[in-house]
Amino acid sequence: MKILVVAPSWIGDTILAQPLLALLKRKHPDARIEVLAPNWSAPLLGRMGEVDAVIVNPFGHGEFNFGARRALGRRLASADFSKAYVLPNSWKSALVPFFAGIPRRIGYQGEARYLLLNERHRLDASAHPQLVQRYAALAGPPPATLPQPHLSSTVEQQQAVRRELGLPLDAAPVIFCPGAEYGPAKRWPSQHFAALARLVASPQNPVWLVGSAKDAAVGDEISAAAEGAALNLCGRSSLEQAIDLIASARCVVSNDSGLMHVAAALGRPLVALYGSSSPAYTPPLSAEAEIISRNLPCSPCFKRECPLGHFDCMNGITPEQIAANVTAKLRS
Incomplete structure (x- = not known):
């Protein structure tokens, strides 16, 4: 059996799709699973044993x-896929499996997909409040305990990326992930990250900032305000290198972002900061994760910028509070 999975575009959502892949492998141990995904997600999928x-x-975000x-789709018609699972809810995301003529095309009803999908699920948001549950339910009634996301990273890979970036091989870093692609309402203020770096950095546990090129500017802000207590690696490493950097971290502090889910899938001690988004919907799936949220009446608002202008959901999480969380994890 060959199965095609049309993956979501976001890095975090791709991690949350892995339990579905694990359930498909459980049901069909000999199946070959191929994933249609944006190029930027390929390093993640390459670290998943199910793929x-x-x-x-x-196709880029929003591109028709x-x-x-x-x-x-017509190029894939000769690949003889027997099933396709379409995870995004958009109409256009179901076109490729349709044109490939895949016999069973499975997904949520979404927007006007009556012809494109022939096994349409209706979302029961009360039964499946988390995104990971919604993906998993496409494989059938999910088990009470879902498989946990897991990304592979070897010591050899971790050492190799440090050599490539000129980083000390024996450091046990505290890694900050200060970015969040969706918008500034998901980002803890840079001055808070800088203050936290000054509180927790040490020769044994240096602070490294990890993120994409889009996070380089905020990384520079944090590094400058931290007065030497934080090394900015944002934009200096690829996603694959970021996986191996995070895999060797003693602790990770992250906004609700793709790299937060990467840290969870690597099993690293994690402090996850939530403001405008909801930990009830997309929590980090790891027993090592600690969620920090002020649970204000105005949150989660799911806005890109604070609609009230005060940003209390993130401003009110103090560096001293998070330093206590980090210190506890470093001692454990």
């Missing part, structure tokens, strides 16, 4: 390009 191959989805989607 046999990645097919690059060339009907003709190119039809052409891609």
